[in-house]
Amino acid sequence: MIREIDLISYLPLFVQEFREIQQIMSAENPEFQLIADESEKIKNNQFIETSDLVGIRRFEKMLNIVPAPDDTIESRRSRVLARWNEVVPYTYRALVQKLIQLCDGNFTITPNFNEYEMEIITHLELSGQVDELQYLIGYMIPMNIAVTSKNDIHCNSTGHFSLPAGMSFCTMVELSDAYRDNFNLEGHLYTTGAPIGTVQVSISDNFNEQVEISGTNRLASNASVAEIITIN
Incomplete structure (x- = not known):
């Protein structure tokens, strides 16, 4: 509106x-x-860059383009823009202009015409853009040029990482004929949506043990289990 x-x-x-x-x-x-x-x-809808689904479908019909089911409106606009101004002859300068239009200037092209080679490195992220690049290479670059095309997507993340779900186990197994020990757990435990299990298994004919657990246990939507199995 x-x-x-x-x-x-x-x-x-x-x-x-x-x-x-x-x-x-x-x-x-x-x-x-x-x-x-x-x-x-x-x-x-008279312009490619501002057209909606109805308008971009009309442009695609004019260019005989069949969109993929997972294409977004942005990727469909990018494909139509890449094919709208196709001109001949296909020169190196025209290829660079097409890549600027498709990649928004974020690419690297390294020609080696003496060896009939060319390397193109892009950073395309939208769905369907890599297919459009393949189409561009297929109809603009001569068959006697060996093309190496790479699409690198840089995923850089900064900040703090917090693990809201985890799994923590503490297991002790003792096999002895004269078991005597004191076992203390102290500290604070903060978890969110995580199963916590503490298991202690002792097999002895002379069991004399003290187990003390102290501290703060703050849990949210999780299962907390403490098991002590004694065979004496």
Whole structure:
């Protein structure tokens, strides 16, 4: 919606005061709003970069382009723009201009015409752009040129990483004929959505043990299990 329609604002001030006129204008505002919105869509669909699904489908039909099911509106616009201004002859300068248009200037091209080789490194992220690059290489570069094409996507992340889900186990197994020990757990445990298991297994004929667990255990939506198995 480019603008909000308010019909009563076009009337003289003394007419705007009548309740009947106010109700009539309020009832007609939605209809005129639909007309204004549709006229804006018609204007936008005349240009590739501002067209919606209806408009880009018309451009694709003119260029005999069949979009893939997972193509986004941005990738479809990029493909149409790449094929719209196809001119001949296909020179190296024309190839560079096409790559600038497709890759938004983010690419590296290294020609070696003496060895009939060419290397193209791009950083395309939208769905369908790599297929369009393959189409571009296929119809613009001569068959006697060996082309090496690479598409690198840099994923850089900065900041802090917090693990909201994890798994922690503490297992002790003792096999003894004279087991005597003191086992203490102290500290604080903060988990979110994580199973915590503490298992202690002791097999002895002379079991004398003290187990103390102290501290703060703060859990959110998790399972906490503490098991002590004694065979004596």
